[in-house]
Amino acid sequence: MVMNNIALGRYMPLDSVIHHLDPRAKIMVLLFLMIAVFIPAGAVGYVVIAAFIVVALFLSKLQISYALRAMKPMIWMMIFLLVINTLVIKTGTPWIQWGWFSVYSDAIYQTLYIVVRLMFMIILTTILTATTKPLDLTLGIEKLLKPFEKIGLPAHIIAMMISIALRFIPTLIEETQRIMNAQASRGVDFENGGLKEKIFSILSLIVPLFVSSFDRAEQLANAMEARGYDPNRQRTRYKVLKMKTKDIFGMAMSVVILGVCLGIWIL
């Protein structure tokens, strides 16, 4: 039920060129393209970015439906945006005029503009998270943040935090399911009932979940310490990253796109 939505942003174990790219390269590409998306480079810019996304999506062997599903939670936001924009923006040519209610062209353009940007960003992030194992992603982030360690940013601690969080998401989902079943077997109804019943049933889920999570966190910290983890000490790493030609090529492509967008904007 509720849990199925979490499929979003999950790693898809396929075998594709994109999967085998260096996580650092993929993060950099994402970064460059995100910047490009925000440069007002008009239709040409968007076509270039869209072309890149289509190629990347194709190479990643991900199903189009998977990428589209990632967009589903956005529909409400888009509708909300559209309503607000039609009510607020009253410039451009009026397209509809019914008494007090009017829709202007700029409202529609403005909405489309934001929606396209959001779509690009979501698809790009989806491609990244679906083709990169969480642990590789963390490792990539850690390595990219490494230079900032000199100014006091604890890159390896941040990376450890992210990877522990990622490791425990499935466990917490499992736990939630278990508590829901346990409470349901004691007569708590999660599906029906009025507001009061709903609040009660959610509380009956949240409270034990918190208690067990804190307990788990303590035991986990104990286990980490007992196994010799000391955040202030040097550690070796099991996974190493190696940049290959295709990684450089990918990053170069995204830099070119960023350059094109910048060029159009400035000229």
Next chain:
Amino acid sequence: MDAIKVSGLSFSYDGKKDVLSDVAFSIPKGCYTTIIGHNGSGKSTIAKLLIGLMSPKQGSIEILGQSLNEESVYKLRDHVGIVFQNPDNQFIGSTVADDIAFGLENHCVPQEQMQDIIEDVAGRVGMLDFLNSEPTKLSGGQKQRVAIAGILAIEPEIIIFDESTSMLDPQGKASINEQIQKLHSEKDRTILSITHDMEEVAQSEYVIVLKDGHVVLTGTPMEIFAHEKELASMMLDIPFALKVSKELTKEKITNQEVCTLEEVVNQLCQLKSTI
């Protein structure tokens, strides 16, 4: 030198009721020791104190001749490893291989050696086919195997097992116990095993019996098993092999009581050859 020396150790979780009171024992280097006791007798609490996760209310702990305190704890942890009772909350990596690697990373094992070590220890606990599995897709016993693999990879000087084979099937238990025995006999590691398995107790060299936070008996397995009535009052049983051996000596078939199946079989074989 003693591997572990504990004296006058008291501990309380809530500051009111003492979970451990005046516990004292010492374990020589290279000794295979077992701790037994009823549920809630304080066994896991001792384990947590020995690895320095909590500090005692009173008393002192010495590990390898060094007193355990705030300063020495990180250094001493390089020499002490533990496998906890609950396998769920000690699985830190997101896959089996990553979890075994976690300990190696902390102990600064060079990267080039890691893959070989991981495959070797995973094979020894029968988890080689699961190297890329996530913890949520493993059973409790499989997670215990991974935790044990993690310690085999490090091979610290002192290893504490807190009921770490409780979820294994009989065959798995036997093969893991064999691995532990090997660490003890071949690598001369000090083993401290908390267990309810009397067959394992019979195989150890030294036994500590705990009751309500007190040490009530210490000695070799045979010395401990001589207090059959007292053990029974603590819900502890003597091993099956010893029961058989007792009957055999009562019937004057053999003349000495022994407590492992192996020894009983040996006695009987010798008997057969003398007939």
